[in-house]
Every structure is written in C-alpha cells, then in structure tokens.
Amino acid sequence: xxxxxxxxxxxxxxxxxxxxxxxxxxxxxxxxxxxxxxxxxxxxxxxxxxxxxxxxxxxxxxxxxxxxxxxxxxxxxxxxxxxxxxxxxxxxxxxxxxxxxxxxxxxxxxxxxxxxxxxxxxxxxxxxxxxxxxxxxxxxxxxxxxxxxxxxxxx
Numbered sequence: 001x002x003x004x005x006x007x008x009x010x011x012x013x014x015x016x017x018x019x020x021x022x023x024x025x026x027x028x029x030x031x032x033x034x035x036x037x038x039x040x041x042x043x044x045x046x047x048x049x050x051x052x053x054x055x056x057x058x059x060x061x062x063x064x065x066x067x068x069x070x071x072x073x074x075x076x077x078x079x080x081x082x083x084x085x086x087x088x089x090x091x092x093x094x095x096x097x098x099x100x101x102x103x104x105x106x107x108x109x110x111x112x113x114x115x116x117x118x119x120x121x122x123x124x125x126x127x128x129x130x131x132x133x134x135x136x137x138x139x140x141x142x143x144x145x146x147x148x149x150x151x152x153x154x155x
Contacts, residue, residue, distance in 0.1 A: 003063075003064045003067050003125055004064065005020075005061055005062065005063055005064075005069070005125060006061065006062035007019050007020070007059055007060075007061050007062075008059065008060045008061075008062075009035075009058055009059060009060075010035075010056075010058045010059070010060065010099065012037055012038065012058070013035045013058025013059070014035055014036075014041070014058065014116070014117075016117075017033050017034075017035040017058065017116070017117050018033055018117075019059070020032050020033075020059075020123050028124055029072060029122030029123060029124050030122060030123045030125075031074070031119040031121075031122055031123075032057055032071070032100075032102060032119070032120060032121045032122065032123055033057065033117055033118060033119055033120065034055050034056070034057065034102075034114050034115070034116060034117065034118045034120050035056060035057050035058030035059070035116070035117070036055075036056060036114075036116045037056065040116070041116040042116075043113075044113045044114050044115040044116060044118075045113070045114040046111050046112070046113055046114075047083070047104060047105075047106040047111065047112045047113075047114060048106060048111050049082075049106050049107075049108060049109055049110065049111065050105070050106065050107070051105070051106055052086050052103060052104065052105045052106075053103075053104055053114070054101040054102070054103050055101060055102045055103075055104050055114055055120055056099065056101055057099075057100045057101065057102060057120075059099070059100045060097055060098065060099060060100060061092065061100055062097065063092060063093070063094040063096075063125070064094060065094045065095075066094065066127060066128055067094055067125055067126065067127055067128060068091055068092060068093060068094065068125075068126055068128045069091075069092040069123050069124070069125055069126075070089040070090065070091060070092075070123070070124040070125075070126060071085065071088075071089060071090035071091075071092065071102060071121050071122070071123055072085065072088060072089045072090075072121060072122050072123075072124060073085050073088055073121060073122075074119060074120070074121060074122055077120070078107075081106070081108050081110075081112050082106060082107040082108025082109070082112075083104055083105070083106055083107070083108065083112055083120075084104070084105055084107055085102065085103055085104060085105065085121065086103045086104070086105040087103055089124070090102070090103065094128070102120050102121045104120060104121075
C-alpha cells in the first residue's frame with residue numbers, strides 16, 4: 001500500500017508553486033520548493049556564508065501513522081553552492097501539523113540567494129518502528145565490543 005501524504009497550503013502561500021513531487025520515476029525523494037511570503041518573493045532570501053535560515057514552503061502535511069518524512073539536502077545545491085540542512089536529516093513525525101520549514105545552512109564561501117519556487121530539499125517518506133527501552137545491568141558481548149569512531153578501520 002502506498003502511503004498518502006495529505007498536503008494543505010498556508011493561506012498566504014502561492015498556489016503556483018508545485019507541491020512536493022518526484023522528478024523521475026526512480027526518485028526516492030520528492031523535491032520540496034521554497035514558497036516565500038509575498039514581501040520576500042521578488043528579492044528572495046540571501047543566505048550569507050555560514051548563516052542559517054528557516055525557509056518556508058507554505059505547506060502543512062499529514063503523514064499517516066506508522067510513517068515519517070525525512071527532509072534531506074539536495075546534492076546539486078550541496079556540490080555547487082555548499083547549501084545543506086543544519087539538521088540533516090530533519091524528521092517530521094506523523095502527529096505534527098505545523099508549518100513545514102526547511103532549515104538551510106550555507107557552508108559555501110559566497111552568499112546564496114534562495115528564490116521563490118526554488119527546489120531547496122527533498123522529502124523521503126519512510127516507515128517508523130518504535131522500540132521499547134529497558135534498563136539492563138549488562139549488555140551482550142560482540143566482536144567489536146566498545147570500539148567507537150574509526151575502530152573498524154578505514155575501508
């Protein structure tokens with residue numbers, strides 16, 4: 001069964017900006033676009049190097065119980081301009097109904113302009129498993145043990 005994500009536009013949102021959509025038949029992520037408030041649509045949002053901005057999408061979404069939406073960077077923006085997400089991946093829980101904003105960060109050396117309607121991130125819809133947590137006095141042994149960061153080698 002394919003989950004259905006219900007999407008509602010904010011009252012101020014531009015209906016000409018596309019809803020999230022998959023750009024190719026094999027795409028795992030649906031592109032999300034900036035939908036800027038009327039006072040920012042002409043000049044856009046300028047993101048200085050190392051600055052962050054919560055970029056509005058003009059959307060609210062309803063995710064079915066048992067699923068989440070992961071918001072991830074777009075590889076082209078990251079490669080060409082150093083634009084990423086400050087909290088990647090961002091998680092949208094099935095019980096959240098507030099505005100969908102994308103927390104972008106400019107890791108590049110030049111200011112970057114986010115224009116109205118630009119594709120700024122991608123959304124992955126994934127199933128969720130909630131675990132049960134129990135206090136324990138001991139943990140099972142493994143070959144790796146307590147080896148942490150880099151403990152399994154370079155490759």
